[in-house]
Amino acid sequence: MKPKLEDVAKLAGVSKTTASRVLNNRGYLSDETLKKVHDAMETLNYQPNAAARQLFKRKTGLIGLIFPTVSNPFFGELVNYLEYELYQRDFKVIIGNSLHDINKETDYLNQLLAGQVDGLIVGTHNQGIEEYKYSHLPVVAIDRVVNSDIPIIESDNYKGGVLATQRLINAGVTRIIHTNGPSALETPTQRRREAYEAVMNEYGLEPHTFTIDFSLSFAEKKQRYNELFSIYPDMEALFVSNDVDASIIMTIANERGRKIPEDLLLVGYDGTDLMRNVIPELTTIIQPIENMAKIAVDVLVKRIEGIKTESEYILPVNLWEGKTSSR
Amino acid sequence: MKPKLEDVAKLAGVSKTTASRVLNNRGYLSDETLKKVHDAMETLNYQPNAAARQLFKRKTGLIGLIFPTVSNPFFGELVNYLEYELYQRDFKVIIGNSLHDINKETDYLNQLLAGQVDGLIVGTHNQGIEEYKYSHLPVVAIDRVVNSDIPIIESDNYKGGVLATQRLINAGVTRIIHTNGPSALETPTQRRREAYEAVMNEYGLEPHTFTIDFSLSFAEKKQRYNELFSIYPDMEALFVSNDVDASIIMTIANERGRKIPEDLLLVGYDGTDLMRNVIPELTTIIQPIENMAKIAVDVLVKRIEGIKTESEYILPVNLWEGKTSSR
DNA sequence: TTGTAGGCGTTATCAC
DNA sequence: GTGATAACGCCTACAA
Numbered sequence: 001m002k003p004k005l006e007d008v009a010k011l012a013g014v015s016k017t018t019a020s021r022v023l024n025n026r027g028y029l030s031d032e033t034l035k036k037v038h039d040a041m042e043t044l045n046y047q048p049n050a051a052a053r054q055l056f057k058r059k060t061g062l063i064g065l066i067f068p069t070v071s072n073p074f075f076g077e078l079v080n081y082l083e084y085e086l087y088q089r090d091f092k093v094i095i096g097n098s099l100h101d102i103n104k105e106t107d108y109l110n111q112l113l114a115g116q117v118d119g120l121i122v123g124t125h126n127q128g129i130e131e132y133k134y135s136h137l138p139v140v141a142i143d144r145v146v147n148s149d150i151p152i153i154e155s156d157n158y159k160g161g162v163l164a165t166q167r168l169i170n171a172g173v174t175r176i177i178h179t180n181g182p183s184a185l186e187t188p189t190q191r192r193r194e195a196y197e198a199v200m201n202e203y204g205l206e207p208h209t210f211t212i213d214f215s216l217s218f219a220e221k222k223q224r225y226n227e228l229f230s231i232y233p234d235m236e237a238l239f240v241s242n243d244v245d246a247s248i249i250m251t252i253a254n255e256r257g258r259k260i261p262e263d264l265l266l267v268g269y270d271g272t273d274l275m276r277n278v279i280p281e282l283t284t285i286i287q288p289i290e291n292m293a294k295i296a297v298d299v300l301v302k303r304i305e306g307i308k309t310e311s312e313y314i315l316p317v318n319l320w321e322g323k324t325s326s327r
Numbered sequence: 328m329k330p331k332l333e334d335v336a337k338l339a340g341v342s343k344t345t346a347s348r349v350l351n352n353r354g355y356l357s358d359e360t361l362k363k364v365h366d367a368m369e370t371l372n373y374q375p376n377a378a379a380r381q382l383f384k385r386k387t388g389l390i391g392l393i394f395p396t397v398s399n400p401f402f403g404e405l406v407n408y409l410e411y412e413l414y415q416r417d418f419k420v421i422i423g424n425s426l427h428d429i430n431k432e433t434d435y436l437n438q439l440l441a442g443q444v445d446g447l448i449v450g451t452h453n454q455g456i457e458e459y460k461y462s463h464l465p466v467v468a469i470d471r472v473v474n475s476d477i478p479i480i481e482s483d484n485y486k487g488g489v490l491a492t493q494r495l496i497n498a499g500v501t502r503i504i505h506t507n508g509p510s511a512l513e514t515p516t517q518r519r520r521e522a523y524e525a526v527m528n529e530y531g532l533e534p535h536t537f538t539i540d541f542s543l544s545f546a547e548k549k550q551r552y553n554e555l556f557s558i559y560p561d562m563e564a565l566f567v568s569n570d571v572d573a574s575i576i577m578t579i580a581n582e583r584g585r586k587i588p589e590d591l592l593l594v595g596y597d598g599t600d601l602m603r604n605v606i607p608e609l610t611t612i613i614q615p616i617e618n619m620a621k622i623a624v625d626v627l628v629k630r631i632e633g634i635k636t637e638s639e640y641i642l643p644v645n646l647w648e649g650k651t652s653s654r
Numbered sequence: 655t656t657g658t659a660g661g662c663g664t665t666a667t668c669a670c
Numbered sequence: 671g672t673g674a675t676a677a678c679g680c681c682t683a684c685a686a
Contacts, residue, residue, distance in 0.1 A: 002442060002463055004679055015657045020681060028655055047441030051381035052679035055662050060378065062421070070397045071407040071601065080398040083424050087431065092443075094389070095422050097410050104414065114374030115329060116419075136329055218604045247605040274398065277545045278574040278605060331663055342673045347665060355671050379663035382678050 003044040012040035023048060063091045063300065064112040067123040068099040068215070073244065073272040074289070075123065078142065081293030082121060089301055091118070098124050099215055113137050119300045122146060125185060138303035140296050143188050151303070153296045153313045154188045160285040160317040161195025164239045164267040167283065167319060169203055171265055171326045173236035176200065177228070179210045180241045189241055192269065196239060208232065212245075221245065225252050237265035243275040243284050250282070250324075266324040276320060283325035286318045330371040339367035350375060390418045390627065391439040394450040395426040395542070400571065400599040401616070402450065405469065408620030409448060416628055418445070425451050426542055440464050446627045449473060452512060465630035467623050470515050478630070480623045480640045481515045487612040487644040488522025491566045491594040494610065494646060496530055498592055498653045500563035503527065504555070506537045507568045516568060519596065523566060535559065539572075548572065552579050564592035570602040570611050577609070577651075593651040603647060610652035613645045 009019040014033055021027050022037040040046070054060045063086050067075045083093045094117060098105035105124055112120055119138040134150065141152045168176050178196045181189060193209050200207040210231070212224050225248055229235075240246040246268035250260060258264045268275075271286030292315060299309045336346040341360055348354050349364040367373070381387045390413050394402045410420045421444060425432035432451055439447055446465040461477065468479045495503050505523045508516060520536050527534040537558070539551050552575055556562075567573040573595035577587060585591045595602075598613030619642055626636045 005681095006679080016680080017658080017682085018656055021656085024681080026682090030655065033656080047437075049382070049679050050441065050443040051378050051387065052662090053681085054378035055376070055382050055664090055679080056681050058662075069407050070410075071400070071404040071599075073398070073400070073403075073601070076400075076403040077398040079422075080396050080424055083397075083422060087423075092421055092423070092435075092438075094419055095406075095410060096414075096419070097407055108419075110374075111419075114377065116377040218600060244601065244605065251604075251607055272398075273545060274400070274571065275605075277578075278571065278602075280578055332665095333663080343664085344666090344673055344675095345671085348672085351665080353665090357671065360671080376663050379678090380665080382662090382680090383664050383666090385678070 002049075003046045004049065005046070008037065008040045008044055008046050011044060012036040059118050060116065061091055062094050062117040064094045064096065064108070064117040064120045065122075066096045066098055066105065066108055066112075066120065069097045070095070073274045074242065074270045074287075077272050077274070077289050078123070078293055081290050082297060085293055085297040089297065119304050121296055121300060125187075138300055140300045140303070142292060142296055145186050145188070148311075151299050151309055151311045151313070152188075153292055153299065153315070155287040155292060155315045155317050157188045157191035157317075158195045160269065160287070161192035161239075162199055163317065163319045164192070164269070164285055165196045165199040167267055167325050168237045168239060168265055169199070169205070171237070173265055174203075174205050175232070175235050176205065176237040176239060177208050177210055177232050177235045178239045178241075179212055179225075179228070179245065181214050182211055183209075192239075192241060214242075218248070221248055222252065225249055229253075229256055229258075235264070237267075239267050239269075241269050243268040243270045243272065243279070243282060246282055246284070247275070247279055250279070261324050261327050265326070271318070271320050279322075281323040283322040284320045286320050288315045288317070291315055329376075330373045331376065332373070335364065335367045335371055335373050338371060339363040386445050387443065388418055389421050389444040391421045391423065391435070391444040391447045392449075393423045393425055393432065393435055393439075393447065396424045397422070400601040401569065401597045401614075404599050404601070404616050405450070405620055408617050409624060412620055412624040416624065446631050448623055448627060452514070465627055467627045467630070469619060469623055472513055472515070475638075478626050478636055478638045478640070479515075480619050480626065480642070482614040482619060482642045482644050484515045484518035484644075485522045487596065487614075488519035488566075489526055490644065490646045491519070491596070491612055492523045492526040494594055494652050495564045495566060495592055496526070496532070498564070500592055501530075501532050502559070502562050503532065503564040503566060504535050504537055504559050504562045505566045505568070506539055506555070506572065508541050509538055510536075519566075519568060541569075545575070548575055549579065552576050556580075556583055556585075562591070564594075566594050566596075568596050570595040570597045570599065570606070570609060573609055573611070574602070574606055577606070588651050588654050592653070598645070598647050606649075608650040609647075610649040611647045613647050615642045615644070618642055 005016050005019050009016045018033060019037050021029055022034055065079060070076045070079050086093055096108040121140050123142045123144055139150045141150050143154045180193045183190055197207040210228050240249060246266055253260055253264055260266055268282050268284035271284045295313050302309050332343050332346050336343045346364050348356055349361060392406060397403045397406050413420055423435040448467050450469045450471055466477045468477050470481045507520045510517055524534040537555050567576060573593055580587055580591055587593055595609050595611035598611045622640050629636050
């Protein structure tokens with residue numbers, strides 16, 4: 001079967017120890033044995049066994065990522081950058097998509113927390129995981145509050161909400177609707193709603209937040225957003241909490257004969273590379289995804305190495321000015 | 328630190344063996360010891376060590392996925408489905424994004440092939456990996472030719488090319504341009520080009536394939552596609568090899584004052600859930616992504632279990648009729 | 655400069 | 671029903 005170090009040693013005529021030393025470049029070795037062992041490895045096509053190494057070193061070189069789904073551009077780009085940053089630091093990535101399946105999320109967390117990985121980056125709610133289970137493993141959260149011990153990396157959601165709302169008010173409209181996820185979920189995206197409501201109130205305008213579950217299918221979302229149009233037939237503008245949903249709304253508006261921007265203004269959220277290129281006309285708030293990934297990895301690695309870090313990192317957002325936010 | 332089975336055994340007043348039996352529900356056990364051991368695990372918050380298990384069982388429960396990048400909707404959705412299917416069969420997923428970095432791809436493959444995983448699903452070119460290295464590990468390829476031993480799962484790219492080209496010809500145009508990746512890469516997407524050329528020739532039309540590297544950034548792609556418009560100022564239609572690029576072309580056409588579809592027809596490729604909802608007006612060829620994932624996992628699992636499989640699976644595609652393919 | 659021995663945590667075999 | 675023991679493949683004191 002697969003050759004082990006002992007086979008290499010035997011072939012090279014040395015002991016396992018010496019072969020191991022060659023493998024890991026440790027200690028003094030004569031050029032001759034060096035060559036013999038290297039040759040033996042070559043001819044046997046030897047590759048060290050990962051499990052055995054992990055067992056001995058008591059680390060796995062793996063980081064777990066738990067996110068709703070990589071098929072959404074925001075999480076896709078985020079995971080892409082996270083994987084890149086982790087690779088730079090010699091970590092590989094185990095990924096779990098938890099959308100639509102709370103059991104799966106719990107299951108994953110339990111298994112990964114059990115020592116399958118050296119650390120964890122989570123972007124989900126983690127309901128049903130007892131706090132003490134986190135105690136043995138470094139964890140970092142992106143855009144989610146997990147518990148007080150776990151550092152959180154997020155962009156400035158409140159500022160983003162202010163920028164978006166302000167932009168629409170500056171465009172001269174007053175009947176502005178906001179869409180967001182269920183407020184029961186204690187996610188940072190709720191700060192966008194808080195900002196929206198604060199700014200609206202500040203201007204003496206009435207805030208209306210339309211709640212929609214992010215995990216709905218496209219078909220279900222379409223139906224919900226059609227309801228939105230029926231509930232607020234005289235709305236003049238929408239601040240939508242992500243760009244994909246904003247694009248669905250653009251389609252619906254089109255079907256219903258409401259022209260954007262002449263007849264309805266729109267601001268989205270996230271500003272992924274993909275969506276900014278696919279729908280460049282959509283005004284949106286850009287989250288610094290790459291930077292969020294960098295910092296998340298930085299903080300996680302520090303925690304793994306036992307170095308203290310801040311417990312909250314809030315990164316700045318930017319307004320991307322498209323054509324959907326002014327007439 | 329982390330409790331091991333021995334600690335559990337000691338606390339419960341039994342041997343490691345018995346504790347292990349309880350853990351794995353094996354053999355006969357008295358209700359009393361069962362309870363004692365369970366209690367001990369509870370109070371210690373015991374979790375079995377993954378590396379030790381892997382070492383003993385000589386399997387990892389992990390499958391490696393190597394794809395260009397999950398930030399592209401096609402691969403994002405594919406990986407999402409793959410992860411889902413694998414989870415159903417008790418496999419976790421290690422992911423490597425190889426875009427822009429051939430060394431990283433090689434590095435990943437070498438490491439994963441070394442036994443870090445029980446199997447591999449690849450969607451990249453794998454240049455520079457010697458064939459024999461694949462010999463120890465079950466591998467399945469999606470949309471790529473790796474080598475003769477490795478089964479390939481793909482959608483019917485030739486048929487897709489025919490459908491797209493035919494659709495445009497039926498719309499009454501003759502100057503139809505096709506875009507695709509470098510033909511030096513022996514990828515199945517080249518069959519779309521072959522189909523395009525065959526159909527064009529069949530109708531006595533002159534095929535023109537515009538080559539563009541898929542791994543370019545958005546900015547670079549924009550520049551390239553602007554060149555395309557300059558090179559073929561009188562083109563009447565485009566068959567673009569993916570939907571994201573098609574959307575970039577829509578933006579450029581718009582900037583250049585070429586109205587779609589009045590002035591330029593367009594057919595894309597891939598038909599991901601995301602793009603079909605974000606740009607429903609784009610006519611495209613739908614690849615059966617979910618099904619490709621299912622079959623890939625199916626075949627891989629069979630190979631892991633030593634069951635023979637076909638060496639090629641070609642899945643049917645469909646035309647999604649939007650508004651960009653007829654006047 | 656190289657070799658011997660023991661342990662990382664788990665499981666299976668074989669006795670009792 | 672339960673317990674010793676060896677083995678999975680690698681690495682590092684310690685000895686030589």
